[in-house]
Amino acid sequence: MRKPNEIGSQVFNYKNFSTANLMAVANGDYCFISVEVGSYGSSSDFKVFKNWTFRKLLENNKLNIPDLRIVPSDAEGLSMPFVFAGDEVFPLSEHVLRPYPNKMLTCLKRIYNYRLSRTRRIVECTFGILANKWRIYHRPVDLKPDFCDGIIKDLLPSTQLCTEK
Numbered sequence: 001m002r003k004p005n006e007i008g009s010q011v012f013n014y015k016n017f018s019t020a021n022l023m024a025v026a027n028g029d030y031c032f033i034s035v036e037v038g039s040y041g042s043s044s045d046f047k048v049f050k051n052w053t054f055r056k057l058l059e060n061n062k063l064n065i066p067d068l069r070i071v072p073s074d075a076e077g078l079s080m081p082f083v084f085a086g087d088e089v090f091p092l093s094e095h096v097l098r099p100y101p102n103k104m105l106t107c108l109k110r111i112y113n114y115r116l117s118r119t120r121r122i123v124e125c126t127f128g129i130l131a132n133k134w135r136i137y138h139r140p141v142d143l144k145p146d147f148c149d150g151i152i153k154d155l156l157p158s159t160q161l162c163t164e165k
Contacts, residue, residue: 021048026126045089058095065095085119
């Protein structure tokens with residue numbers, strides 16, 4: 001967004017652009033299933049995640065995540081949990097996977113990081129689809145932050161939040 005006169009540096013992100021944070025969870029069909037918008041650009045991803053209702057529901061086991069299932073291709077027949085793939089800012093938990101730190105990784109850890117990054121590309125592609133469907137996301141929006149957040153929240157459910165296939 002364009003920097004509002006009355007806000008100061010709160011909306012500036014680490015790249016010195018005036019932004020609002022938009023954090024989302026997407027499924028394998030390129031649909032947003034949970035979205036958090038409205039934090040100032042100066043807020044870190046961890047801070048946004050920490051205040052997100054989705055995180056609170058996840059930590060309190062209120063997301064109705066399916067029980068453990070046996071992975072069909074697993075030769076040992078081990079039961080595995082359903083998980084969300086995140087990046088380094090997300091805390092590791094039973095239902096959240098994150099990459100290993102990039103220092104002195106074994107071959108297996110590098111393979112794991114690569115496969116996890118392939119999974120995380122779904123979210124990046126979902127944002128790309130959103131931006132190409134609604135071209136307003138390709139340029140700064142000349143609106144006050146609260147109104148800008150409202151537009152984002154109004155556009156997302158009508159285009160990307162999937163309730164049925």
